[in-house]
Amino acid sequence: xxxxxxxxxxxxxxxxxxxxxxxxxxxxxxxxxxxxxxxxxxxxxxxxxxxxxxxxxxxxxxxxxxxxxxxxxxxxxxxxxxxxxxxxxxxxxxxxxxxxxxxxxxxxxxxxxxxxxxxxxxxxxxxxxxxxxxxxxxxxxxxxxxxxxxxxxxxxxxxxxxxxxxxxxxxxxxxxxxxxxxxxxxxxxxxxxxxxxxxxxxxxxxxxxxxxxxxxxxxxxxxxxxxxxxxxxxxxxxxxxxxxxxxxxxxxxxxxxxxxxxxxxxxxxxxxxxxxxxxxxxxxxxxxxxxxxxxxxxxxxxxxxxxxxxxxxxxxxxxxxxxxxxxxxxxxxxxxxxxxxxxxxxxxxxxxxxxxxxxxxxxxxxxxxxxxxxxxxxxxxxxxxxxxxxxxxxxxxxxxxxxxxxxxxxxxxxxxxxxxxxxxxxxxxxxxxxxxxxxxxxxxxxx
Amino acid sequence: xxxxxxxxxxxxxxxxxxxxxxxxxxxxxxxxxxxxxxxxxxxxxxxxxxxxxxxxxxxxxxxxxxxxxxxxxxxxxxxxxxxxxxxxxxxxxxxxxxxxxxxxxxxxxxxxxxxxxxxxxxxxxxxxxxxxxxxxxxxxxxxxxxxxxxxxxxxxxxxxxxxxxxxxxxxxxxxxxxxxxxxxxxxxxxxxxxxxxxxxxxxxxxxxxxxxxxxxxxxxxxxxxxxxxxxxxxxxxxxxxxxxxxxxxxxxxxxxxxxxxxxxxxxxxxxxxxxxxxxxxxxxxxxxxxxxxxxxxxxxxxxxxxxxxxxxxxxxxxxxxxxxxxxxxxxxxxxxxxxxxxxxxxxxxxxxxxxxxxxxxxxxxxxxxxxxxxxxxxxxxxxxxxxxxxxxxxxxxxxxxxxxxxxxxxxxxxxxxxxxxxxxxxxxxxxxxxx
Numbered sequence: 001x002x003x004x005x006x007x008x009x010x011x012x013x014x015x016x017x018x019x020x021x022x023x024x025x026x027x028x029x030x031x032x033x034x035x036x037x038x039x040x041x042x043x044x045x046x047x048x049x050x051x052x053x054x055x056x057x058x059x060x061x062x063x064x065x066x067x068x069x070x071x072x073x074x075x076x077x078x079x080x081x082x083x084x085x086x087x088x089x090x091x092x093x094x095x096x097x098x099x100x101x102x103x104x105x106x107x108x109x110x111x112x113x114x115x116x117x118x119x120x121x122x123x124x125x126x127x128x129x130x131x132x133x134x135x136x137x138x139x140x141x142x143x144x145x146x147x148x149x150x151x152x153x154x155x156x157x158x159x160x161x162x163x164x165x166x167x168x169x170x171x172x173x174x175x176x177x178x179x180x181x182x183x184x185x186x187x188x189x190x191x192x193x194x195x196x197x198x199x200x201x202x203x204x205x206x207x208x209x210x211x212x213x214x215x216x217x218x219x220x221x222x223x224x225x226x227x228x229x230x231x232x233x234x235x236x237x238x239x240x241x242x243x244x245x246x247x248x249x250x251x252x253x254x255x256x257x258x259x260x261x262x263x264x265x266x267x268x269x270x271x272x273x274x275x276x277x278x279x280x281x282x283x284x285x286x287x288x289x290x291x292x293x294x295x296x297x298x299x300x301x302x303x304x305x306x307x308x309x310x311x312x313x314x315x316x317x318x319x320x321x322x323x324x325x326x327x328x329x330x331x332x333x334x335x336x337x338x339x340x341x342x343x344x345x346x347x348x349x350x351x352x353x354x355x356x357x358x359x360x361x362x363x364x365x366x367x368x369x370x371x372x373x374x375x376x377x378x379x380x381x382x383x384x385x386x387x388x389x390x391x392x393x394x395x396x397x398x399x400x401x402x403x404x405x406x407x408x409x410x411x412x413x414x415x416x417x418x419x420x421x422x423x424x425x426x427x428x429x430x431x432x433x434x435x436x437x438x439x440x441x442x443x444x445x446x447x
Numbered sequence: 448x449x450x451x452x453x454x455x456x457x458x459x460x461x462x463x464x465x466x467x468x469x470x471x472x473x474x475x476x477x478x479x480x481x482x483x484x485x486x487x488x489x490x491x492x493x494x495x496x497x498x499x500x501x502x503x504x505x506x507x508x509x510x511x512x513x514x515x516x517x518x519x520x521x522x523x524x525x526x527x528x529x530x531x532x533x534x535x536x537x538x539x540x541x542x543x544x545x546x547x548x549x550x551x552x553x554x555x556x557x558x559x560x561x562x563x564x565x566x567x568x569x570x571x572x573x574x575x576x577x578x579x580x581x582x583x584x585x586x587x588x589x590x591x592x593x594x595x596x597x598x599x600x601x602x603x604x605x606x607x608x609x610x611x612x613x614x615x616x617x618x619x620x621x622x623x624x625x626x627x628x629x630x631x632x633x634x635x636x637x638x639x640x641x642x643x644x645x646x647x648x649x650x651x652x653x654x655x656x657x658x659x660x661x662x663x664x665x666x667x668x669x670x671x672x673x674x675x676x677x678x679x680x681x682x683x684x685x686x687x688x689x690x691x692x693x694x695x696x697x698x699x700x701x702x703x704x705x706x707x708x709x710x711x712x713x714x715x716x717x718x719x720x721x722x723x724x725x726x727x728x729x730x731x732x733x734x735x736x737x738x739x740x741x742x743x744x745x746x747x748x749x750x751x752x753x754x755x756x757x758x759x760x761x762x763x764x765x766x767x768x769x770x771x772x773x774x775x776x777x778x779x780x781x782x783x784x785x786x787x788x789x790x791x792x793x794x795x796x797x798x799x800x801x802x803x804x805x806x807x808x809x810x811x812x813x814x815x816x817x818x819x820x821x822x823x824x825x826x827x828x829x830x831x832x833x834x835x836x837x838x839x840x841x842x843x844x845x846x847x848x849x850x851x852x853x854x855x856x857x858x859x860x861x862x863x864x865x866x867x868x869x870x871x872x873x874x875x876x877x878x879x880x881x882x
Contacts, residue, residue: 050487053818095737100807102814121814148750155753155776158705162602265703268595300520300532310529313585316593336596368537375539379556382488383821 030381032391033224034401037231039240040212044391045227046219048384052122054220055388056129058136059396060114062208064181065246065326071196072181073188075109077150078201082107082116084145087138091145094131103128105135109186112326113396114208119385122221125230133234136209141201154190164270164437168334171260172272175433176330178252210241217392219384251276251328255431259447262437269342269438273349274332275428280324280397286410287418288322288426293369294419295356295427296320296333301368303352304333312348314341322426326397331426339442346434346447353429360416374408469830469839470662474670477650477678481830481839482665483657485823491658492824493565494554495573496831498653499646500547501624502685502764510626511634511642513546514590518639519553520544521582523575528582531568538564546624549764550835556824559659563668569654570672573647583636591632594625602704602875603774610710610873613698618689618765648679655831655839658823689714689766696871704877706753707781711788711872712768715864718761719841724848725860726769730759731808732800732857733791738807740795741773745787751779755788762836769864781874796862799854812849 032046067074083098083105084091098105104119116136120128160166170185177183188196216235218227253276278288296304296319308318315337323329333353337345381387394403434447470482504511522528535542540557555565598604608623615621625631654673656665692714715726733740734757737747745755755773771788775781819825830839 048487050485051817051821053821092738092743096807099736099738100803100810102810102812119818121817148747151750151776152746152753155706155774158777159753159774161705162703164600266600268592268600299536300529301536306529309589310585313588314592316589316596337592338595368533371537372539375537375558376541377539378488378490378558379539379541382490382823385821 030387030391032401034395037211037235039235039238040210041235041238042215042395043227043231044215044217044395045222045224046387046391047221047223048219048387049221051384052221053384054118054120054122054125054128054218054222055384056118056120056132056219057217057388057392058116058132058214059217059392060116060136060209060214061112061246061396062204062213063109063113064111064184064186065249066208066244067181067204069179069181069184070192071188071200072184072192073153073186074196074200074204075114076186076188077146077153077193077196078141078204079107079109079114079116080149080153081141081145081201082135082139084149085140085142086134087140088134089131091142094135097127097131101128105132107135111182111186115389115392117389125222125226129230130234133238137235137238139205141198141205143198146198146201150193150196153187154193157185157187157190164264164266164268164336165334167262167264168270168272168435168437171262172274172332172433172435173330175258175260175435176274176276180249180251180327182325182327182329206241207244210243211235211238212240212243215392215395217388217395219388219391249327255428256433257431259434259436259445261440261445262435263440264437266437266439267338268336269339269345269436269443270334270336271342271346271349272332272334272435273346273353273432274320274330275432277322277329277331278324278426279326279328282324284422284426285324286407287414287422289373290366290369290411290414291356291361291419291422292320292322293373294361294365295352295423298369298372301372303356304335304349307352308335308337308345308348312344314345314348318345318349339439342436342438342443343446346436346445350429353427356423357420357427357429359420361419363416366414366416366419370411370414373411377407470666471839472666474649474674476674476676477648478669478673478676479653479834480666480669481653481655481827481834482660482662483655483823483826483830484660484662485657485826486659488823489559489659490556490823491559491562491656491660492554492556492827493562493569494552494655494827494831495569496653496655496835497551497646498549498651498835499551499642500549501622501626502548502619503646503683504619504622504626506619507630508626508634508638509622509630510590510624511630511638512551512646513625514587514631514634515639515642516544516546516551516553517586517590518578518583519572519576521579521586522577523571524577525571525575526568528579531572534564534568548620548624548767552828552831554824554827562656562660562665566668566672570676573649573652573673574676576643576647578636578639578643580636583639587631587634590625591628594628594631597625598623599628602700602702602877603708603772605702606700606708606710606873606875609698609700610712610871613696613873614692614712614714614768614871615689618687619685620689620765620767645679645682649673649676650678651682653831653834655827655834657827657830685765692869692871694868697874698872699874699876701876701878703879704875705879706777707775707784707877708875709771709773709775709781709785709788709872711771711785711870713865713869714766715759715761715769716766717763718836719844720766722860722863723759723761724845724852725856726759726864727761727812727849728805728808728852729795729857729860730757730769731811732795732804733757735808735811740791741771741788744791745773745784749787750776751784751787752776755784762832764836781876785872785874792861792865795858796865799858802854805852805854805857809849809852813846816846
């Protein structure tokens with residue numbers, strides 16, 4: 001817990017953030033091996049001997065989609081408590097042992113799945129792997145730890161209300177997804193957190209944290225033999241269980257237009273415009289990637305950035321993105337601009353959405369987007385940590401080990417007509433949700 | 448004309464890691480070049496570091512280094528506004544820059560066979576920046592939006608700014624890197640131009656390249672592109688020194704917020720001061736993870752705060768700070784949080800930390816360096832940063848001295864620097880009374 005806040009401030013002026021599609025890099029020459037163990041656990045392994053380190057990622061298919069509405073925050077709380085006490089060690093013992101090795105252990109829940117990671121030096125892999133399997137297989141969720149963590153999450157939810165982007169995004173998700181689980185915060189709310197009991201966590205864990213509902217990805221200075229012996233020693237007792245069924249929630253596809261104005265004593269308006277998007281398995285995913293690169297995810301090359309930042313000087317950061325999950329995600333364009341220019345910024349974003357729907361993009365824009373999307377993947381996979389995470393996600397979304405070749409060819413096959421077609425189909429400048437967190441008096445919204 | 452002073456050192460960076468060599472060169476015009484070969488992936492990072500930051504700014508012009516960094520993306524006669532970034536993006540690469548108190552760094556990461564783009568365009572913008580008047584005005588507005596986003600509308604960051612301003616009176620660390628709002632709005636083209644002319648020259652820069660490159664080839668190309676750029680003169684030497692603080696300073700900030708928040712800072716020397724290693728280890732003991740002292744006592748046991756941390760910020764040109772911060776848990780008194788922070792500090796002064804605790808801190812620092820080596824960006828960044836502080840090979844000295852630190856050193860450093868008269872305290876008092 002080195003203070004990331006100070007670090008963030010000291011390196012205070014990164015000039016823009018890339019907001020890319022969550023998933024846009026292919027598997028390429030990773031020499032990954034895949035196998036499925038008798039207990040149903042999928043294992044992905046790639047040897048890298050450039051440094052004496054090992055990076056491990058486990059994905060468990062349990063997330064927001066698997067928790068009841070009134071107990072929102074259950075998956076997150078479960079993940080947070082994995083390392084806070086097991087059959088073999090107390091909470092304090094886990095962190096002491098991990099940190100003494102200079103290793104890193106993490107767990108977090110998301111929309112579709114939970115991720116557990118370990119970063120460890122090769123010399124400590126035995127101990128590291130043992131602790132890692134212990135927290136996945138044997139957490140006890142002690143009542144005292146449960147109570148403490150729940151209060152910490154409630155406190156942090158409160159503190160985050162200070163952040164206008166947090167307020168805007170929370171409200172946007174709720175408006176777009178309505179009753180669907182994606183509309184809720186992964187942390188839940190103060191109310192739903194109060195509904196969760198220790199027994200809920202035990203049940204949730206025993207139902208979802210099974211080997212046949214998980215995948216293990218290991219990258220680094222470890223041979224197949226070494227990995228096999230670790231698995232045999234520490235994951236052999238992880239027993240296969242009946243696969244839980246995933247409930248499918250209906251999504252409200254009805255087109256609506258709505259503006260939500262949140263009043264705060266701030267100098268800048270935080271604006272989000274958007275609506276329902278696409279799922280990861282939509283065949284238009286690649287055309288959408290290209291289209292959105294041109295519109296708002298392409299760094300300095302994107303239209304939103306060129307227009308709103310470079311030409312108009314209205315914002316430091318402006319971007320658009322699609323989140324793509326198992327089920328439909330969302331499309332959103334986001335910008336922060338001084339209260340007084342809120343209307344102008346909204347107008348310009350809508351204009352750009354209209355434009356990409358109504359006019360073909362130029363040849364240069366199309367080839368620029370393709371060059372970036374296909375050319376950037378080696379960079380996305382340039383450390384063992386990135387590769388470990390990547391292999392696990394590729395497996396989760398069933399993209400296959402030949403994803404590299406497929407990705408490049410799919411992107412290269414996108415035409416100008418495709419770009420316009422998907423813009424027409426998946427962008428809407430009439431029916432959208434607009435969220436504005438601002439000093440509403442100064443913003444004087446027309447919308 | 449372009450004779451190379453080649454000084455090639457191959458050293459073992461870390462006993463745990465594979466040997467990684469830094470090849471060091473210096474051109475006649477003063478440009479220092481560091482090349483690290485790492486052939487695991489067909490990628491390279493090019494970084495250029497200028498010795499200029501908010502520390503070098505005159506009063507009333509805070510933020511000029513950062514605004515100039517933004518303007519560096521706005522083109523030369525040969526390559527128009529954002530052309531550099533677009534070329535890099537077109538090759539699937541990433542580029543960005545950041546400004547700190549002491550230096551400004553620009554980087555690109557891209558396929559190693561495209562690294563020529565970086566060499567040619569960085570050399571071009573070191574000499575030929577346009578600084579178009581209209582673009583200056585637009586970018587000034589962009590930076591003002593950036594300031595609103597990062598500081599004005601973020602209560603905790605606002606407090607941080609207030610605390611720095613109170614802790615430093617005579618030294619330019621008094622003002623934020625991004626600058627005060629009224630200063631940003633008053634920066635003109637002429638000021639930017641003279642700042643550019645004084646600081647953007649080969650004798651004030653260091654290039655760090657790492658990745659799938661050959662040192663001899665890279666240095667030839669760099670010499671061809673940068674070798675003819677003349678050195679500059681007329682840079683002011685920063686003479687300001689912060690005097691010894693004699694008594695606690697306290698400030699408060701009242702504004703719309705949810706939870707009370709505290710920042711407490713102490714003046715400390717910077718690396719490579721002999722005490723800097725013990726301070727680094729002390730920071731880790733106090734704040735290196737869930738087993739560290741502040742989390743254990745203030746968050747976990749006493750449940751006074753939702754977060755509590757410490758950070759020794761030692762990699763600076765001039766003496767800077769040891770910082771603490773904590774966000775009160777809902778319903779808790781920030782005074783109790785503050786006292787708990789001081790109790791943790793007093794504890795380590797009274798009683799030596801255990802050998803194991805010190806060893807744990809050392810292991811954490813060492814492991815983070817080993818794992819960082821997996822990133823070519825990190826490798827170049829570490830070399831460049833240490834070079835900014837004196838020399839890239841200070842990294843060895845840093846790790847060596849961390850390894851030598853004893854429990855006595857840690858306790859002594861706490862006594863010497865973390866005392867009341869040397870501290871500045873800031874409290875954020877939320878004015879909104881929410882449930």
